[in-house]
Amino acid sequence: MQNYISQQNFNALLDSLISQGKRVVAPRTNAGTVLYEPLANAADMVIDQLPRRSGKEAFFPLCEDIMTYQKEGQKIELQDIDPTRFLETVLVGVRPCDAAAIPVLDAVFSWDYKDEFFLERRKKTTIIGLACTQADDACFCTAVGLTPADPKGADLFLTPLEGGGYACETQSEKGEALVANNKELFAEPNGYKPLPLAEPQTGKFDLKKVKAWLDEHFEDPAWDSIATRCVGCGACAFVCPACHCFDIVDEGTEKQGKRRKNWDACGFWKFTHHASGHNPRDQQPKRYRNRIMHKFKYYDDKFGQTLCTGCGRCIRLCPVGIDIADILQDIDKIEVKVKVEENS
Numbered sequence: 001m002q003n004y005i006s007q008q009n010f011n012a013l014l015d016s017l018i019s020q021g022k023r024v025v026a027p028r029t030n031a032g033t034v035l036y037e038p039l040a041n042a043a044d045m046v047i048d049q050l051p052r053r054s055g056k057e058a059f060f061p062l063c064e065d066i067m068t069y070q071k072e073g074q075k076i077e078l079q080d081i082d083p084t085r086f087l088e089t090v091l092v093g094v095r096p097c098d099a100a101a102i103p104v105l106d107a108v109f110s111w112d113y114k115d116e117f118f119l120e121r122r123k124k125t126t127i128i129g130l131a132c133t134q135a136d137d138a139c140f141c142t143a144v145g146l147t148p149a150d151p152k153g154a155d156l157f158l159t160p161l162e163g164g165g166y167a168c169e170t171q172s173e174k175g176e177a178l179v180a181n182n183k184e185l186f187a188e189p190n191g192y193k194p195l196p197l198a199e200p201q202t203g204k205f206d207l208k209k210v211k212a213w214l215d216e217h218f219e220d221p222a223w224d225s226i227a228t229r230c231v232g233c234g235a236c237a238f239v240c241p242a243c244h245c246f247d248i249v250d251e252g253t254e255k256q257g258k259r260r261k262n263w264d265a266c267g268f269w270k271f272t273h274h275a276s277g278h279n280p281r282d283q284q285p286k287r288y289r290n291r292i293m294h295k296f297k298y299y300d301d302k303f304g305q306t307l308c309t310g311c312g313r314c315i316r317l318c319p320v321g322i323d324i325a326d327i328l329q330d331i332d333k334i335e336v337k338v339k340v341e342e343n344s
């Protein structure tokens with residue numbers, strides 16, 4: 001169902017949700033950086049910029065407690081954190097590259113083990129997506145099968161209109177409920193014209209050709225040159241909407257402390273460091289190979305989709321200028337070269 005909502009009414013909607021005690025998470029400026037964070041009021045929202053990190057933090061926080069412990073003599077007391085305490089949340093202004101990563105995370109967090117922390121937050125979250133009208137040189141959503149107006153992952157999808165306001169398309173029961181419960185703020189979408197969409201870079205590589213090369217080249221000298229500059233800082237994984245690795249650590253003393261779940265990254269040397277001292281990914285090219293393999297081969301083999309939505313954040317943030325889209329383009333060219341050589 002399509003509707004129209006003015007910017008003023010959209011802000012009124014968010015303020016009303018905040019006043020009802022809901023957690024409204026939207027892009028806002030924090031110390032000069034735009035991030036998805038809880039709003040105190042709708043006027044703080046910065047809707048025209050892609051936040052530095054993705055919206056996945058609404059379901060998968062950087063760090064969270066999952067248990068506490070206390071020891072008194074021989075008595076040990078464990079206290080679970082109750083996931084049902086998580087607040088109803090509305091995640092607002094989610095770009096197609098971020099929204100499309102949410103079903104990707106759903107698949108992995110509900111696969112063999114059901115991660116109740118992720119799933120409880122996810123169940124309680126309504127996602128308001130937003131079409132993109134601006135792209136930069138790093139955006140490549142169209143090269144991985146998305147578009148700047150792709151509603152995948154959103155419950156309600158907004159398209160900015162000329163003259164202000166948004167066309168709103170409901171995508172799920174959650175989106176329909178949000179509109180139905182606030183119908184006085186919405187109107188018929190008659191005669192409105194969408195703003196022109198963003199034009200991300202496209203056609204740089206063919207995902208099928210990239211996958212075909214990865215299927216056959218776990219061992220290949222190309223990996224040394226592909227990853228030679230990577231310093232293993234993990235920034236690419238931390239800003240990525242689709243990366244989802246975490247570590248579980250106990251923090252505290254012998255007498256009391258907490259068990260925590262913290263983001264982790266396959267670029268870190270310690271990520272695969274065994275207690276024995278052996279490390280199967282003992283050099284950085286092996287770690288970067290895992291990043292590419294996981295995103296464009298392993299995840300695809302397991303779940304039938306790519307673990308990258310082309311948001312470009314890792315390209316913007318990499319301190320040594322590694323550009324994943326250029327790497328995929330190079331792999332695509334190697335695959336073409338291999339085919340030409342085979343056929344000649």
Ligand code: SF4
Binds near residue numbers: 234320322
């Ligand atoms: S951000 Fe760049 S240097 Fe850091 S781990 Fe990723 S690819 Fe390597």
Ligand code: SF4
Binds near residue numbers: 241312
């Ligand atoms: S790999 Fe890079 S471009 Fe792809 S979704 Fe992650 S941060 Fe965005």
